Amino acid sequence: MTQVDNNGQLTANEPSPHSGTRYWGTVEVIEEGDNYRISRVEIKPRHGIKPQIHYHRNEHWVVVSGVAKVTCGEEEILLGRNESTYVPAATLHKVENPGSIPLVILEIQNGEYLGEDDTERPYDLNLVKPVDDN
DSSP states (O other): OOOOOOOSOEEESSTTTTTTTTTTTEEEEEEESSSEEEEEEEOTTTOOOEEEEEEEEEEEEEESSSSEEEEEEEEEEOTTTTTTTOOOTTOOOOEOOSSSSEEEEEEEESSSSOOOEEEHHHHTTTSOOOOOOO
């Protein structure tokens, strides 16, 4: 458990509001400060994080275990254990676990603003149109 102290650092008492369980897995914030956040992200087999974009932060992902299928802009790559990638701000990106074991990555977010309201998804951006069944 963690908590933010007077210097903006996490201490070991309360969970970060950014930690928790998602439909695709879990996020545990390890440390955060004013301009950075380090999280342990675990993605269930054959699940993934929906495409998204952030305008005020960059992300670095390091694979701890499993295989990551990463789409960053137009590029798609597979990353194994001890491999990493960089996601620049204002770049549409997603990560998926195509494997049969959990994917664990360390995510380092860095930027002037780390709020969740800086996350947009393709439907929000009109990049993906819903299918009309008519």
